[in-house]
Amino acid sequence: MRIENLGATITAEKATESVDIVELARKSDPKKNIKKLPRELRKEKINYSAEPSLYRRLLLRLKEDSQFQRSAVQLAFVLLCIWIGIEFYLFMQWGMSGGTAPYFERPPGVEGFLPISALMSLKHWILSGSLNNIHPSSVFILLAIIGASIALRKSFCSWLCPIGTLSESLWMLGKKIFKRNFTVWRWLDYPLRSLKYLLLYFFVNAIWQMDLFSLENFIYSPYNKVADIKMYLFFADISTFALWTIIILMVFSIFIKNFWCRFLCPYGALLGIAGWLSPLKITRNKSTCIDCELCTKACPSNIKVHKIGNLRKNSPTGRVWSDECMSCMLCVQACPAKNTLDVRVGARSKNAVPTWVYGTLVAGVFVAITGLAMLTGNWQNAISREEYQRRFQELDKPVYNHFRGDVPAYGPND
Secondary structure, three states: OHHHHHHHHHHHHHHHHHHHHHHHHHHOOHHHHHHHOOHHHEOOOOOHHHOOOHHHHHHHHHHHOHHHHHHHHHHHHHHHHHHHHHHHHHHHHHHHOOOOOOOOOOOHHHHHHOHHHHHHHHHHHHHHOOOOOOOHHHHHHHHHHHHHHHHHOOHHHHHOOHHHHHHHHHHHHHHHHHOOOEOOOHHHHHHHHHHHHHHHHHHHHHHHOOOHHHHHHHHOOHHHHOHHHHHHHHHHOOOHHHHHHHHHHHHHHHHEOOHHHHHOOHHHHHHHHHHOOOOOEEEEEOOOOOOOOHHHHHOOOOOOHHHOOOOOOOOOEEEOOOOOOOOOOHHHHHOOEOOOEEEEOOOOOOOOOOHHHHHHHHHHHHHHHHHHHHHOOOOOOOOOHHHHHHHHOOOOOHHHOOEOOEOOOOOOOO
16 A cells, blocks of 8 residues: 555655656746657657658658648649640640641640639529639639638648748748748738738629629639640740749749748638638647747747637637648647647547647648549539630630629630
């Protein structure tokens, strides 16, 4: 009995000592006390190189290393976009050659780059009850992106979006070259961040004011039928002004993290709003947090992660509600304390969502919704090969132009 009591006393003393070390780390310099965290309170570091099997090592990293998994998903989606781009290039070669070049079918995935047409088609679907057959896949791609954001916050931006991947690569390159990235002053950051919401309001408001007749007039117009072709030609024969605009945006992205995504992307603004509805959020356990600020330093969106929940003194946890959070998991991976920063369904949830499950869900939601379009026959459009060939020869006609959503009058043979 005495031995059992002694064991209980030693266990209680160790627990008290662990809590005291956490408190000490808070009150003194947290950077110097991270290493003083006892082993039972510290995240276990996995030595991946110790696994002799390359296959098992790969699976282990995909399961335990959130950034390795995210990079794998990003790479897969970039390769998918490149594949779509090559297919569309070959389709364009056939069309511009007048049919003399080998025929390659147009890839429906290219409609993912037609967000305005997708928004119009979505509203048309809601008002009419029927999905148009001009750009049907664009609607499902839009729904997949919004659906992933409602379920998993703005995860599309940091896990799937090719522009987001490029933007992240640029600021990481800048940090490697210049040893740092620059942060916009707070008094300037808020006005600049509002620009993407103003752009979103401009597009949504314009579409909101369109009635069913106006929507159908645009959707079935000659211009909208070749909107993807016109987009290709815009970049294939890009103007000097547009080229320099892209170059300047890329240069800014080298010095400022996610410059385009943070300040100008209306898509990002929409997904940030949708992300507020997500039950899954980064959650901070204040009782085990040592305020080392490593999470805040790791966050590419400049969110003060180490301070979330501090204003709610009676709550043991805090959650990231910021519309800028992209669920990249950099803050979670940077946190050295066990059970302190993770993704949870609710503030009171005791079980964290494993990062490999989260990443799988990001890709899974997108694949499931776009796959549903394929299974239900709503992926390919109804424009025939012969019609495409005819329209390729007529691209210079005024009927293939538009002005802020207004298209020229067209007849049944156009």
